[in-house]
Amino acid sequence: xxxxxxxxFENWNSHNxxxxxxxxxxxxxxxxWDISAHGIDQVTEANQKIFISAPKIRAEIIDISFNEKYxxxxxxxxxxxxxxxxxxxxxxxxxxxxxSLSAYRx
Numbered sequence: 727x728x729x730x731x732x733x734x735f736e737n738w739n740s741h742n743x744x745x746x747x748x749x750x751x752x753x754x755x756x757x758x759w760d761i762s763a764h765g766i767d768q769v770t771e772a773n774q775k776i777f778i779s780a781p782k783i784r785a786e787i788i789d790i791s792f793n794e795k796y797x798x799x800x801x802x803x804x805x806x807x808x809x810x811x812x813x814x815x816x817x818x819x820x821x822x823x824x825x826s827l828s829a830y831r832x
Contacts (some may be wrong), residue, residue, distance in 0.1 A: 727819050731790065731797050734817070734824065739784045741777040743770055751823035758829035770826075782806045785813075 730749060737745040748772040756763040757774055763772040776783060788800040799815040812832040818825050 727792055727795060728790075730819055730822065731792075731799070731817065735785055735787060735799075738773070741781075741783075743774050743777070746773055748769065749824050751820065751825040754824055755826045757827070759831050780805050811825065 734746070734749055747766055750766045750769060752766050754766055754769045756769045761772050763769045766797070768825070782804070782805075784804050785799075785805060786802040788802060790797060790799045792798075795818060796815040797815075797819070799817065801813045801815060803811040803813050805811065814830045814832065816826075816828045816830070818827075
């Protein structure tokens with residue numbers, strides 16, 4: 727699980743949509759305060775739109791914890807050089823693929 731999460735954040739920070747989608751289950755769901763996407767195509771497209779609208783966006787990991795079902799990531803999302811958001815990601819992995827991502831703005 728930890729290896730998948732590490733790859734997820736590496737690919738997200740490098741804006742590598744193709745590598746991100748390889749980590750996603752076909753029926754993945756993504757929810758945050760602005761987005762709700764279902765299925766690998768919609769979630770991949772949603773990530774691409776984020777990267778286009780905020781070309782400097784990156785996630786700074788403060789800490790990560792795991793249990794049997796979920797990963798909880800405490801993050802600072804750097805939108806650009808000046809704008810930062812505190813966010814908690816809740817990620818569910820099943821059969822080696824990410825099946826859900828929920829991001830909560832603090």
